[in-house]
Amino acid sequence: MAGYDDFAEIYDAWVQSVPLTKHNQAFYVAEYLKTAGTVVELGVGNGRIALEAVRQGKAVIGVDSSTVMLAQCRQRAEAAGMAETVTLIHADIRDFVLPEPAELIALPFHTIGHLVTTDDKCRVVRQVFDQLAARGRFLLDHFVFNPARARELDRAPRLRAEYTSATTGRDVLLWETSVFDVNEQTMRLFAWTDELEEDGSLAQRRYRRLTFSWLHTDQMRAIIEEAGFVIEHAYGYYDRRPLKDDSPEQVWVARKP
Ligand SMILES: C[S@@+](CC[C@H](N)C(=O)[O-])C[C@H]1O[C@@H](n2cnc3c(N)ncnc32)[C@H](O)[C@@H]1O
Known part of the structure; x- marks a missing residue:
């Protein structure tokens, strides 16, 4: 997968x-x-x-x-x-x-x-x-599934974690957002990492995607x-x-x- x-x-x-x-x-x-x-x-x-x-x-x-x-x-x-x-x-x-x-x-x-x-x-x-x-x-x-919570989360970026990459030694910001389709009962989750240079410029951004379907x-x-x-x-x-x-x-x- x-x-x-x-x-x-x-x-x-x-x-x-x-x-x-x-x-x-x-x-x-x-x-x-x-x-x-x-x-x-x-x-x-x-x-x-x-x-x-x-x-x-x-x-x-x-x-x-x-x-x-x-x-x-x-x-x-x-x-x-x-x-x-x-x-x-x-x-x-x-x-x-x-x-x-x-x-x-x-x-x-x-x-x-x-x-x-x-x-x-x-x-x-x-x-x-x-x-x-x-x-x-x-x-x-x-x-x-909670409709009020879904409205709050829908498309809103959230900072999930800050850490130092074990491979590059750079500071990393881990972000996430969710896109809900209430009729289809699905949520697409995007999680992305921003790796930062010492001067704060972006060294690398990488997206990961997952789909959930709730019952x-x-x-x-x-x-x-x-x-x-x-x-x-x-x-x-x-x-x-x-x-x-x-x-x-x-x-x-x-x-x-
Ligand atoms: C949310 S993680 C849960 C991992 C672990 N049980 C935990 O609680 O930390 C979901 C796991 O299910 C696996 N997975 C998702 N769909 C699968 C499928 N159709 N067959 C086998 N594994 C699957 C993923 O590869 C992933 O490792």
């Missing part, structure tokens, strides 16, 4: 500028640790969540289509001496196949939103159902149930407060009967 190969270099700086990432990491790590049996993270990325669970003693299988994100994950696991307890599979989450049925499959941090069509979202949920053991659980989340909570509930799952919990945030119309997030815990 070219989008994420391009994003890999700025992923950590970007994630650190999003406060909910600490909360989603804590939520998923707790769920992985309490699962007896195989845990799989779809869209494992550079291992931000999975490697923390591995560090705390739980083996994790990670699936991702970005070779660059997977390479980062592998390097981090090796550097931490944890390569034995993380298994990485290079595959598309719409048709991933596991060596054995899993007890838990997670699709964290809005990753279902990268599947832009409803057909593709249904496909991944059905594939998860297929790859789970009987009584296995499926965890996923997405933001809850409203009733649509998400429908695709989970249509695949055959029983929904055990619908949370409104990673602290497990109940899901409401004005919740910032939708966090689903579903079980294969």
Whole structure:
């Protein structure tokens, strides 16, 4: 997936500028640790969540289509001496196949939103159902679309982070803007880095683009149930407060009967 190969270099700086990432990491790590049996993270990325669970003693299988994100994950696991307890599979989450049925499959941090069509979202949920053991659980989340917040964010540039590039030693500004199409339920995200010379002139600007397509909570509930799952919990945030119309997030815990 070219989008994420391009994003890999700025992923950590970007994630650190999003406060909910600490909360989603804590939520998923707790769920992985309490699962007896195989845990799989779809869209494992550079291992931000999975490697923390591995560090705390739980083996994790990670699936991702970005070779660059997977390479980062592998390097981090090796550097931490944890390569034995993380298994990485290079595959598309719409048709991933596991060596054995899993007890838990997670699709964290809005990753279902990268599947832009409803057909593709249904496909991944059905594939998860297929790859789970009987009584296995499926965890996923997405933001809850908020029209007022979208109007505020739409096309507004935001400075996400300031840091020094490890490769060039230059100061870098990481910017982001989002362009919403409310009828199509899609958001195009542009993230760009400005690398500055000492005199403040622009040495280099580089854009990265990603597209998300959100589902409203009733649509998400429908695709989970249509695949055959029983929904055990619908949370409104990673602290497990109940899901409401004005919740910032939708966090689903579903079980294969
Ligand atoms: C938002 S990141 C999440 C990474 C990690 N789970 C975390 O929380 O930091 C989404 C990840 O999903 C991967 N991804 C997106 N679409 C995918 C697809 N169709 N198949 C496999 N991986 C995909 C991207 O490459 C990226 O690494």
